[in-house]
Each structure stands twice: as C-alpha cells, then as structure tokens.
Amino acid sequence: MSISRFQGLVVLALFGLMLTSCSDDDVVVVNPEQPVVLNCQQPDFLKAGDKVALISPSYFTPMENVEKTADVLRGWGLEPVIGPNVGKVVDGRYAGTVEERISDIRWALSDPSIKAIICNRGGYGTIQLINQLTLTELKTSPKWLVGFSDITTLHGLLTRAGVMSVQGTMSSFLAKGGTDATSTLMRDLLLGQVPRYELPAHSQNIVGRASGVLVGGNLCTFVPNLGSQADATKGKDIILFVEEVEESMHNIDRQMRILQMNGVLDRCKGIILGEFTDCGTEFTFESVEAMLHELLAPYRIPVLCGFPGGHGDVNLPLVMGAHVTIDVRSDGASLQFDIDGSQQQVNTADITAPSTSTALRMRLAGKTEAE
Secondary structure: OOHHHHHHHHHHHHHHHHOOOOOOOOOOOOOOOOOEOOOOEOOOOOOOOOEEEEEOOOEOOOHHHHHHHHHHHHHOOOEEEEOOOOOOOEOOOEOOOHHHHHHHHHHHHHOOOEEEEEEOOOOOOHHHHHHHOOHHHHHHOOOEEEEOHHHHHHHHHHHHHOEOEEEOOOHHHHOOOOOOHHHHHHHHHHOOEEEEEEEOOOOOOEOEEEEEEEEEEEHHHHHHHOOOOOOHHHEOOEEEEEEEEOOOHHHHHHHHHHHHHOOOHHHEEEEEEEEEEOOOOOOOOOOHHHHHHHHHHHHOOOEEEOOOOOOOOOOOOEEEOOEEEEEEEOOEEEEEEOOOOEEEEEEHHHOOOOOOOHHHHHHHOOOOOOO
C-alpha cells in the first residue's frame, strides 16, 4: 500500500469518527490534560447577628476549644452554632465517621440561616470526603468556609465548584481569645474589609507582576488530590500558594516535582510561598525557599516568598478561588484580591504574635499524637 493511500484511509477513518452521531444524553469526555476555567462566586459578607457554623471535617477538637471559639464569635457580634456531630471521636482521632463529618458539612451548607462555616481543626481526613460530596451541592448555597491545613481539600472542592473560600485560622487557635492579628483580620475579611498585603523584600523573591486565580494551600494535602474533583491546580492561569509544616526538604522537593511533572507549574502565572514551619534542613540550602528558587527560576514567573500564612504563629487570611494580583519588586511585594469589599492595607512586617510551641503545632497539624 502506498503512503498516500494509507494517509487517505487514515483521514477517512477520522472523518467517520467525527460524523458519529451523539444524542443529547451522551456523556462528553473532556481531555483530562486540558486546563479548566475557574470562575468563582463571592459569598455575601457577614453582618451582625449572622449565624456561623462550627464543624470538624478532619480530626477532633476538644469541646472546650469549640466553646471558647463560640464565645469569641459572640464577642464579634455573630451567633455561633455547633455542628450536630462536633465532639465525637472515632478511631482515636477523627471527628466522627465519614458519614457524620459529611453530614455536618451538608447541614451547614443547606441551612439558609447559616451564613459562614468555620472549621475547628485540620489534621487529616478530608481526602476521605472528596468522592462523597458533589460540586453541585457545594455551589447551591454559596457561603464562606474558613480553615487551613487539611481543610485545603475543601478549598479545592469549593474552587472547582465555583465558590470562593478563606484559608484562615480555626477554632484550635481562635480559642486563645481571638484578639491577635491573625484572628481579627480573618474577622474583618468576613465582615467585608478585604486585606491588601504589603510585604518586605525577600532574598529568594523572583521579581515580576502577575494575575490569576488563587489556588493551593498545604502542599502535602493538595498534591495527593491531583486528578480528583478537588484538584483546583487544573485551573488555567493560576497563582499557586504553597505552605508546609514539619516536612523534610526532600519531601517538599518531591511534591513540587510531582506538580511539575503533572504540568501544574506550567499553568502558574505566579507562585506565593508561605510559611515552611519546622521543616527539614538535611541539604545545604539556606532555606526551603532557596531550594525552590532553583526549581522555579526557569519558569520566569514572579515568586513571592515569605507570606505569613500556614502553620506559623502568624497565619493571615487568603481568599481562595479569588482573582488576585501579585507584584514582586526588588524592594518588597504586594498581594491584592480583586473582589468586592472595602480595602484594608496590611503591612505584614508589622504583625507579630506570641510564640506557639512546636509540640502544640505538631499536634494540631496531625503530625504527632492527638490532643
């Protein structure tokens, strides 16, 4: 058979496939490598008297902490309501069975009187919920959900569903009194004052300006979600936020290279590196940021280092799923959320917090024995 005849048969075969009839009920399979368009709705800001649900989607939190957080919310003029299953302990750590934890999420989402949801603690467990929740139910009643660490999975689900959420402090920290900057800035954000962050210069910054949809969170939480419906890194033109706690340098490098091999870094318009709290120093790099600088420099995108978000003593709120702009300069950097609300400028260099013991941070992050 001649080459030209063979090519002709291939063309005819492909043409035949294109003419195959499809009914309206047929499922259209999208190329799994094709980026998705992220377009998130902004929930309504809170007002005095609004109900805020406290739920535990991951590890359990002592009821004493939950009750103290409820007192903090009352002091903010809000009305706390505690999830029906909060306080339960399953298998020594989980805050209930998978069904009970999902039930509390659905309860908080479906109750129209509840206007926001604050998670009590991270740890581990939200990966068990990914295939139990649908994107449709998550976007039916948009409301702010707040949390970090293992709650990164829920942020990914909400972003894919088209709803903004807040990476912010939880009951385990709010229970300390809620008067620190981490807590009050999260409160202000929920009430409509959107932070515009100004950051000092960092030796590992890569200068540049970029805009995109903010995704990411705790590195070892969202990397295992690649390819799932909680994978917000599938988005096109993203700004990726990364933070970690108590991980070796080599495991951080491994996770970042998994992102690289899956094309995530190619889809990034910029990257924000948060806190790498109590992370390893087994290599001769001066810091985790220095190690990641070598990996990220060839992409020629801005990299903002040292954002005080994650498991450190200061954990400033971020609006996940929001369109953001980062401007990284030689003399500093800025991070702006392009969403509704009044603007509040926050100079991160001016914010301090009491030191938290390493042991407590590790317990809250689920890295050591439960509380």
